[in-house]
Amino acid sequence: DIQMTQSPSSLSASVGDRVTITCRASQTMSSYLNWYQQKPGKAPELLIFAASTLQSGVPSRFSGSGSGTDFTLTISSLQAEDFASYYCQQTYITPWTFGQGTKVEIK
């Protein structure tokens, strides 16, 4: 199985901050990497697929990059509605695996 390791597990930030979350895969997986946002009590929502393609309707302050084993989700200017948990997911091979999540909290 491909292990996905996210860092940090949590972070505190202020509105307007630039936030970066990383995801590292235990083996190379091209760009088969997705990012999801989950707010408390809600289902996850797709933010970015294929490492860097923004899902329709997602604000442009979100961006993704990387390939191989190292990937990054960046929020260029954190907004109040962005406080949530974020998960990476690989779909290169089954079992599809998720990172353990990064909780973005208000400083």
Place this chain on the structure above:
Amino acid sequence: QVQLIQSGAEVKKSGASVKVSCKTSGYTFSSYGIAWVRQAPGQGLEWMGWIIVYSGDTNYAQNLQGRVTMTTDTSTSTAYMELRSLESDDTAVYYCARRAVVTGSFALDSWGQGTLVTVSS
């Protein structure tokens, strides 16, 4: 718009089975797959498997093999996930999600609201 509406919360005894439904609308059901993902209380996301609707082909997580069955009913555009021999560790919110093909890969681009399954001894 695309919608996935799941059945309501369930409370089950250890050893019992549960069957969660996921009624879809707003798209051509047979053109996509349906994946199931669960989330234990306070924990992360765990992929359970998926079913390709038009073929019925399935792919299950190895740790659930033999206990889980995913099916679909194309006449009602509904997907089902049955989990048998429930244990306390199966207590979780269960999500269905649409499996979309995206630039040669896959993503879960629409999700149900989740179904809480509580297993008690």
